[in-house]
Amino acid sequence: MSPPAQRLAVGLRGVRKIFGDVVAVDGVDLDIRDGEFFAMLGPSGSGKTTVLRLIAGFESPTAGTIHLGGDEVSKRPPFERDVNTVFQDYALFPHMNVIANVEYGLKVKRVSKAQRRERAVEALRTVRLEGFEARKPGQLSGGQRQRVALARALVNRPKVLLLDEPLGALDQKLREEMQVELKAIQRQVGITFLFVTHDQEEALTMSDRVAVFNAGRIEQVGTPAEVYERPASAFVAGFVGTSNLIQGEAAESVLGRTGIYSVRPEKIRVDTHLNAEVPVGEHAAAGTVAEVVYAGAATRFVVDLDAGGRLIALQQNLQTSSMDVLKLRDARVRLAWRREHEFAIREDVPPGLVMDGPPTTVG
Amino acid sequence: MKSPDRPAGHGGPVRRLAGMLHRRPYLRLSLLLSAPLLWLVVAYLGALAALFVAAFWSTNVFTGDVVKEFTWQNFQDLVTLDVYRTVMLRSVLVAVLVTVIDGLIAFPMAFYMAKMASPRTRRWLVIAILTPLWASYLVKAYAWRVMLANDGLIDWALGPFGAHGPGYGLPATVMTLSYLWLPYMILPIYAGLERLPDNLMDAAGDLGARTFRTFRTVVWPVAFPAVVAGSIFTFSLSLGDYIAVKIVGGKSQMIGNVVYDNIGVANNLPFAAAVATLPVAVMVVYLVAVRRTGALENL
Numbered sequence: 217m218s219p220p221a222q223r224l225a226v227g228l229r230g231v232r233k234i235f236g237d238v239v240a241v242d243g244v245d246l247d248i249r250d251g252e253f254f255a256m257l258g259p260s261g262s263g264k265t266t267v268l269r270l271i272a273g274f275e276s277p278t279a280g281t282i283h284l285g286g287d288e289v290s291k292r293p294p295f296e297r298d299v300n301t302v303f304q305d306y307a308l309f310p311h312m313n314v315i316a317n318v319e320y321g322l323k324v325k326r327v328s329k330a331q332r333r334e335r336a337v338e339a340l341r342t343v344r345l346e347g348f349e350a351r352k353p354g355q356l357s358g359g360q361r362q363r364v365a366l367a368r369a370l371v372n373r374p375k376v377l378l379l380d381e382p383l384g385a386l387d388q389k390l391r392e393e394m395q396v397e398l399k400a401i402q403r404q405v406g407i408t409f410l411f412v413t414h415d416q417e418e419a420l421t422m423s424d425r426v427a428v429f430n431a432g433r434i435e436q437v438g439t440p441a442e443v444y445e446r447p448a449s450a451f452v453a454g455f456v457g458t459s460n461l462i463q464g465e466a467a468e469s470v471l472g473r474t475g476i477y478s479v480r481p482e483k484i485r486v487d488t489h490l491n492a493e494v495p496v497g498e499h500a501a502a503g504t505v506a507e508v509v510y511a512g513a514a515t516r517f518v519v520d521l522d523a524g525g526r527l528i529a530l531q532q533n534l535q536t537s538s539m540d541v542l543k544l545r546d547a548r549v550r551l552a553w554r555r556e557h558e559f560a561i562r563e564d565v566p567p568g569l570v571m572d573g574p575p576t577t578v579g
Numbered sequence: 580m581k582s583p584d585r586p587a588g589h590g591g592p593v594r595r596l597a598g599m600l601h602r603r604p605y606l607r608l609s610l611l612l613s614a615p616l617l618w619l620v621v622a623y624l625g626a627l628a629a630l631f632v633a634a635f636w637s638t639n640v641f642t643g644d645v646v647k648e649f650t651w652q653n654f655q656d657l658v659t660l661d662v663y664r665t666v667m668l669r670s671v672l673v674a675v676l677v678t679v680i681d682g683l684i685a686f687p688m689a690f691y692m693a694k695m696a697s698p699r700t701r702r703w704l705v706i707a708i709l710t711p712l713w714a715s716y717l718v719k720a721y722a723w724r725v726m727l728a729n730d731g732l733i734d735w736a737l738g739p740f741g742a743h744g745p746g747y748g749l750p751a752t753v754m755t756l757s758y759l760w761l762p763y764m765i766l767p768i769y770a771g772l773e774r775l776p777d778n779l780m781d782a783a784g785d786l787g788a789r790t791f792r793t794f795r796t797v798v799w800p801v802a803f804p805a806v807v808a809g810s811i812f813t814f815s816l817s818l819g820d821y822i823a824v825k826i827v828g829g830k831s832q833m834i835g836n837v838v839y840d841n842i843g844v845a846n847n848l849p850f851a852a853a854v855a856t857l858p859v860a861v862m863v864v865y866l867v868a869v870r871r872t873g874a875l876e877n878l
Binding site: 272273274293294295299300301303305307308309310311320321324325368369372 | 776778779781782783784785786787788789792796797800801
């Protein structure tokens with residue numbers, strides 16, 4: 217998958233981790249390139265945080281190997297690995313002030329006092345926290361603590377920075393700000409960032425590549441566009457974005473093929489002219505609007521197809537207003553999309569994972 | 580049912596009382612606190628004050644009656660007579676030793692309970708630590724007397740190594756007191772370590788700190804106030820003890836014994852009072868010192 221010439225920051229081979237009788241990580245192979253901003257995305261309990269902890273060295277793998285920058289580190293303790301972690305709840309030392317927290321790693325490495333202070337102050341400047349040196353963690357807001365945690369890790373200039381749901385504890389607004397900022401910081405320092413999240417939007421906006429985790433395994437690795445536009449499995453299609461699957465009889469009558477296919481909601485056009493000619497290169501299906509959800513910038517149409525199954529179409533509210541679109545409930549419509557936007561989905565997934573009902577937001 | 584717009588004060592006597600209490604917060608507060616305050620001021624502080632005043636009285640040598648006239652004599656005797664200085668120092672030494680020994684035993688135990696044991700094991704350990712507190716002090720002290728006896732359990736256990744137990748005396752007293760007060764040290768440290776988030780230790784390791792450094796720079800500073808809180812118990816309980824030393828201490832005397840003998844055999848109540856103010860003074864000094872560590876918030 218990755219070009220062999222490129223240097224690897226992290227390499228996992230056949231990594232398994234078993235806690236008691238729970239298989240948390242079930243055979244993971246993963247290559248992360250130097251300088252990448254890499255996301256591990258998945259629902260809770262999918263094994264992504266365990267993989268992060270295995271790389272950091274807080275857990276040791278039951279089987280398989282972990283390489284960091286070419287060295288095998290599977291058996292090494294955390295203090296002998298050139299990685300640093302930003303913890304989900306920050307894990308700042310409560311009895312030390314901000315500057316002492318940031319200097320901690322340098323002090324352990326016996327960096328001279330003057331240099332230590334200089335680097336710590338610089339790291340605090342990188343995260344825009346100058347002037348907070350003397351505060352205790354208890355006197356900071358959530359966002360500020362998050363920045364201190366980031367500075368404390370970055371100041372050591374590790375090969376890889378591990379971030380465990382770094383924005384999970386922040387409110388929406390701050391979160392969006394920090395997403396942009398983290399990305400900028402990563403570009404500035406050039407360190408490989410490996411972060412864990414359950415938020416698909418966060419993974420898509422921030423990362424160069426995404427690995428989608430499910431039940432201890434990786435379902436797909438790719439760029440955000442690849443994962444979003446061409447999900448490799450029904451699970452990925454459902455977890456990254458809105459699940460929109462055409463399968464069974466519907467696939468045969470609408471597409472003329474068997475199998476499971478995914479079309480993203482924003483690629484589908486809602487047409488009230490049922491008898492207009494279908495343009496070349498498009499597929500079309502007639503149906504009845506079951507639900508109309510007005511969401512400000514766009515409107516979501518839930519359409520029951522005559523051929524069976526249900527599709528969601530997302531339309532920008534360019535000319536329409538809420539009054540217009542709401543009238544379309546129960547109307548007969550035709551859905552149309554370009555053929556290159558439909559993707560076959562691997563069928564070797566357990567049937568339970570195929571979500572063909574509407575997502576809960578419209579249900 | 581009464582109509583909802585009816586004023587509360589116009590109901591039955593209970594309602595009227597409730598309404599009155601509602602309107603008078605000070606009356607409510609004084610009703611709530613009068614009994615405990617009475618106990619605290621009269622029985623507790625009053626007794627301490629009586630003790631302090633009595634320390635400046637004396638007894639008639641011939642009749643043994645208490646002479647209620649102010650004198651510094653008791654305190655002069657305490658400072659000038661070697662025997663009391665020795666007893667005082669010995670008591671403080673015993674209390675310090677007991678505190679240090681309990682701290683050394685309790686910390687690893689509490690750390691295991693708070694950070695490593697499974698929830699099930701943890702529950703059993705807490706029960707195991709609390710159970711001895713339900714047994715009588717005397718039974719436990721006499722159990723140690725039996726174990727420390729000549730050819731007792733400890734002699735028998737040490738025999739194969741060519742050693743024998745300490746016999747009765749100060750070391751035996753320290754051992755017995757350390758055993759008696761150990762739970763009072765374990766429980767505060769356990770509570771303190773439970774509040775220490777696990778990932779602080781992960782974070783220290785992640786930043787390159789080895790185990791000992793993590794302990795020294797992260798675990799110990801966070802747990803220290805809890806250790807001090809435990810030491811207040813072990814130190815003060817040891818300082819005032821006079822029964823254990825009577826049972827296993829051989830001929831050794833501690834402050835408590837001097838107080839006890841002056842109340843009983845010597846019938847010199849004022850002098851007993853003067854001696855009793857000493858541990859109180861030591862504890863006040865100790866508490867002022869530990870107040871600065873923040874330990875009092877951990878009690």
